[in-house]
Amino acid sequence: MTKLRIAATASLGFAVAALVAGTSLAAGNTAGRTIAFKASYSGKAVVRVAGSNATIVSAVATGTGTLVGKSKLSGKGAGVGADPCGTFGGPGFITAADGKRLNFVIAPTAGSACGDESGQTFALVGRATIKGGTGKYLRAKGTFKFAGTFNRGTGVFSVRFVGTLIVV
Numbered sequence: 521m522t523k524l525r526i527a528a529t530a531s532l533g534f535a536v537a538a539l540v541a542g543t544s545l546a547a548g549n550t551a552g553r554t555i556a557f558k559a560s561y562s563g564k565a566v567v568r569v570a571g572s573n574a575t576i577v578s579a580v581a582t583g584t585g586t587l588v589g590k591s592k593l594s595g596k597g598a599g600v601g602a603d604p605c606g607t608f609g610g611p612g613f614i615t616a617a618d619g620k621r622l623n624f625v626i627a628p629t630a631g632s633a634c635g636d637e638s639g640q641t642f643a644l645v646g647r648a649t650i651k652g653g654t655g656k657y658l659r660a661k662g663t664f665k666f667a668g669t670f671n672r673g674t675g676v677f678s679v680r681f682v683g684t685l686i687v688v
Contacts, residue, residue, distance in 0.1 A: 557685040559585025562678040574599035605634035620655035659688040
């Protein structure tokens, strides 16, 4: 009977140790968790303006972000000018170094670009929705706010994202 209790106690001890080790390992796994998402990028955009309409032909930048690490931001879209601030929107992508992509979209009027007096430097603000991606981001969702600047003369822009990311 004593040998049975020792074996049962030892088995229970191993089971608890395995459970603790498994929980510790799972803590590094972000699946199914809400994560505070922060990212910062800088790069160049090509924007064509015709009257009060703008086409964001391309926007490409590099930077870093929560969960994605060193990554590349890319996007395109359209905008409509207005005084003092125009609106814009379109699809965007954050591609991590491992090639996995996080997709997001800025609704057509969810981005705002307010120019300075010369119409050269614009303050960018808005909100975006995460819409899945590839690999571990396949069913990702969430939202983030963004803020940044864009120089119309050089095409240089920088942007910071703050929000939540849910990796399912």
